[in-house]
Amino acid sequence: MNEITKIEQALSSDANAKASIGSLLDKQRKNYGLQPEFYLSDHIYRLDIEKVLMPHWQCVNHVSAIPNAGDYIVFDYDRESVIVVRDADNEIRSFANVCRHRGSRICETSGHARGGMLICPYHAWSYGLDGSLAHARMMPRDFDKQGFGLKPLPTKVVQGLIFVSLSDTPLAFDDCEENINATLGIYGWANAKVAYQSSVVFSANWKLALENQVECYHCAPSHPEFSVVHGQSTATEKKLIAEMNAKAAAQGIRVETRDHWALAALDGQEQAYSNRYPMTANACTASKDGSPLAPLMGKFQSYDNGMAVCYIGPMNHCLSYGDYGAIFRYTPKSLFETELAVIWLVRGDAVEGKDYDRDELTWMWRVTAGADKKIVEDNQRGVSSRFYTPGPYALPIEEKTVRFTEWYMSSLANAL
Ligand code: FES
Ligand SMILES: [Fe+2]
Known part of the structure; x- marks a missing residue:
């Protein structure tokens, strides 16, 4: 009998579930990837949905x-x-x-x-x-x-974003609301409009999709297009951040960093995270060559050569450039299926064909989401092998992936 069959049998009885998951958690090494059962077990997937994810927005x-x-x-x-x-x-x-x-x-x-x-x-x-x-x-x-x-x-509707909870007792949302107003509010999301949306289903467990989403260790090898215009993780990142902040400050704009995401104890509050990242020198936005794509949004009068990210809950990640926004919405479909929907936003009065070209606007994140599908599916195939053993995360660049897996394990342990 292989390990997955054993764990499936043990978890089929409620009385044993706690002990079985406890033994898996005991095997877990700090700063190492998850045990394979967390990506492969139907029973753990049902617990993920019903106990870990349901209270979230x-x-x-x-x-x-x-x-x-x-x-x-x-x-x-x-x-x-x-x-x-x-x-x-x-x-x-x-x-x-x-x-x-x-x-x-x-x-x-x-x-x-x-x-x-x-x-x-x-x-x-x-x-x-x-x-x-x-x-x-x-x-x-x-x-x-x-x-x-x-x-x-x-x-709830905050800055035009619609949030729904499937739980009768959802997590409190006021911290997230404040965070969204202080970040996406500056980028004018309340007055934005959907320019395009598309979705892709990853043949992979939801946790692999999220582990990938929150680290940029893979950006250089897997997303050459992204790396041309994003200044994150470059040798000049600090200098680029200083320039971005100066250009924003000259317009009276300041976006606070908030780090309330994927932490074990959040006092019943939904997770929120926001930060700003620089574009490479002279890149205004995430286009093929950094050239502008659409009318500036919100409080921006000129490009500050930066972007904002805003994570809400474990599954929703919003990015905003000076001239467009993108919502990344992950939803689990089944044990080995996770949907990524990408929703592009532009200023509410922007006219397609006149103020922006849809193909140009969506190019970066269509290409990047396609590449992510491939690497996440390759990851699923690898962790499904009997030769998979968890390896060490690269720190500090995979710090959020570590935080995500630790949050996940503590949520599961607390829910049993
Ligand atoms: S009318 Fe909806 S199930 Fe009969
Ligand atoms: Fe990626």
Whole structure:
């Protein structure tokens, strides 16, 4: 019997789960990669979803993706599905995408609720944009529709970003809210619009995708395009940071660093991180050669040759350059499937074809996300081998990956 089969059997009994995961955690060496079972076990994947990830907030999209009353987004997360809709009063609401009759999915893909109704395709029960059950065909006269509205889910909108929680007891969000306002607020995200969105599914466990997302050790070998314009991890980084800060300060702009991300004890608060990084000398933005791509956003009157990153929760990473933004949204689909959606934002009044070219705007992160898919999938194939043993992380450049795996292990241990 191999190690994975043994752990699957041990975890199938609740009584043994704690001891089995405890023994895996005991094997873990500080600053080394995770034990293979964490990437390969179905049982651990279910614990990841239900115990580790559920209390966190997920960024679904930007409000400009649903500009009109009745527009809705369908957001799938593991086995769950959420309808995020703009109601008649322009409020953004979220509901479980589960019919109150016999439980069918109601909406398959994002769209518009014609006549202000979300209609279940199975037997046509119809729900208003506030989630209330409006019509239920051929039900008895005394059927009380009131008790059969859609299940509302906690929802927040900050700087135009829509966040949803699938938990009845989500983490507190005020620290994140402050962080988003102090970073993405300066870049004018509340008044941005979605220029393009695309998604790619990595055939890999969600933790491998995230370990990769938060380190730039791989940037030089795997992302030559990225490395041409980003000054991060270069010999001249300190000088570039000083120049970036001076150019921002000359415009009265200051973006605070906040480091409340992937730490074991956050007092019930959602994780937040923000920092600024320099572009290479003369690169204005993340384009092929650093040339400008779109109208400047927010408070920026000129390029400061820098960028901001803002992480919200474990799975949502926002980047902002002076002229465009990008949301990276990871969602687990199954043990070996993780979706990365990239959503590009430009200033709300920018016109495609006149103020920006969509292919040019999206080139850097389309190319980079494609390369990340390949390296993360190669990583999954490697850790699936019986010859895999965890190796040491490179410090300090993989410090956030260490922090992520330590946060993950402590979350799992605490949840048992
Ligand atoms: S399951 Fe939706 S109307 Fe029957
Ligand atoms: Fe990457």
